[in-house]
Amino acid sequence: MKTAKLVAVVLALAATAGLPAARAADGFDVVALGALGGIQDGNLSAWLIQPHGDNRAVTCEAGTLVNGLRVADEKGALASLSVPTGSDLSRVGYALTTVIKGYLISHAHLDHVGGLIVASPDDSKKPIYVLPSVGVDLVETYFNWRAWPNFTDRGKAPQLKKYTIEELKPGAATPLANTAMTVTAYPLAHGGVESTAFLVESGGDAILCPGDTGPDAVEKSSRLAELWSAVAERTRQKKLKAIVIEVSYTSDRPDNLLFGHLTPRYLLAELRTLDRLAGGGALKGLPVVVSHIKYSLTREQPQRQVLQELEAGNDLGLRFIMPEQGQRWHFK
Numbered sequence: 001m002k003t004a005k006l007v008a009v010v011l012a013l014a015a016t017a018g019l020p021a022a023r024a025a026d027g028f029d030v031v032a033l034g035a036l037g038g039i040q041d042g043n044l045s046a047w048l049i050q051p052h053g054d055n056r057a058v059t060c061e062a063g064t065l066v067n068g069l070r071v072a073d074e075k076g077a078l079a080s081l082s083v084p085t086g087s088d089l090s091r092v093g094y095a096l097t098t099v100i101k102g103y104l105i106s107h108a109h110l111d112h113v114g115g116l117i118v119a120s121p122d123d124s125k126k127p128i129y130v131l132p133s134v135g136v137d138l139v140e141t142y143f144n145w146r147a148w149p150n151f152t153d154r155g156k157a158p159q160l161k162k163y164t165i166e167e168l169k170p171g172a173a174t175p176l177a178n179t180a181m182t183v184t185a186y187p188l189a190h191g192g193v194e195s196t197a198f199l200v201e202s203g204g205d206a207i208l209c210p211g212d213t214g215p216d217a218v219e220k221s222s223r224l225a226e227l228w229s230a231v232a233e234r235t236r237q238k239k240l241k242a243i244v245i246e247v248s249y250t251s252d253r254p255d256n257l258l259f260g261h262l263t264p265r266y267l268l269a270e271l272r273t274l275d276r277l278a279g280g281g282a283l284k285g286l287p288v289v290v291s292h293i294k295y296s297l298t299r300e301q302p303q304r305q306v307l308q309e310l311e312a313g314n315d316l317g318l319r320f321i322m323p324e325q326g327q328r329w330h331f332k
Helices: 003-017 066-074 091-099 110-122 132-141 223-236 264-277 303-312
Strands: 028-034 046-051 057-060 100-104 126-130 163-167 182-190 193-202 205-210 240-246 287-291 319-321 328-331
Touching: 028 066, 028 205, 028 240, 046 205, 057 193, 066 091, 066 110, 091 100, 091 110, 100 193, 126 132, 132 163, 132 193, 182 223, 193 223, 205 223, 223 240, 223 264, 240 328, 264 303, 287 303, 287 328, 303 319
Parallel strands: 057 100, 100 126, 126 163, 205 240, 240 287, 287 319
Antiparallel strands: 028 046, 028 328, 046 057, 182 193, 193 205
C-alpha cells in the first residue's frame, strides 16, 4: 500500500474511533504566558508547550496563567484555537480549562505558581506534575485552607480534588495525561531549594525546560552536570529542539547574591559542558529561550545587557531568544 494511502486509512480509522489522529513529529509550539522572574506580577514564569499542530498542551510553570493567556490571545498566539459552537467560554477560558491538560511545576516559589493558585477556582480538573518535595510545599504552603482553599487531593480536609498531585520519579519518563507527550524530571539546586528540570518529549522530539537553578560551581552541586549528561545524546542527534532556561541577572552580579540563579557567564559555561558531552558542535543553531530575567525598578531593563553578554560569549553558535509575553514559536 502506498504511503499516502496508508496514512489516509490510519487517519480515517482514528476519526472513526473518536481518537486524536497521530501525526509525525514536527517539534513543539511554545507560547510565553509569563516571560520574567521576580516582581512584575502578571508576567511571571509560565510556558505553554504542545506538539506542533496538537492543541493538547501543558504549561511548564504557572506563575501567570489567565493574564498570560489574555495577552497571548491579543497578540494572535491563540488564533488556532476554535471554541466549540454553543460554548459560552472565551478563547482564554477555553485555553485554561480545556487546552491546558496539566501543569509542570519546578518548585513552589510564588512567581512560579501564583497564576495557578489564583486561577484554581475556575480551572478544570487536571494533574500537577511535581517532584515529591515540591508537592509537599504546594499543599502545605498554599492549598492549606489558610492561604487558599485546598483544591488538591492531598493535605488538609476537605480536599476538593480539582488537582491531582502526580509525583515524578527522577529520570523516569511519565506520560502526560490526555496529551501526546511524556515528561522526565531531573532535580536541580536552587539556593537550598529543590527545583526541577523538565524534559518534554513527543514523537521522538524533545524540549528542555529547567526551572530556577544556580550554576554547579556556586551551588556546590552536580545537578546541572547530571542533567547535561542525561540529554547529551538527544542533543547530539538533534532531537532536542529548544531549551527554555533562566538567566536572572547580568554577569556582574556577585556569587553571594545569586540566590540560586544563573547569569550569562554561568549559562554559557554550563552549555559548553552540554556541548562537550554531546560531542562538540552539537548546539549550533539550537534555540535557547532566555527566561526569568528579573524585572528592574530602575530606568533601564536588563534584557539588552543580558543578550549582549550572551552573544559576546556565544562560541557555540546558539540562537538566543529574548522573549516577550504573548509570543509564540514553532521549534522544529
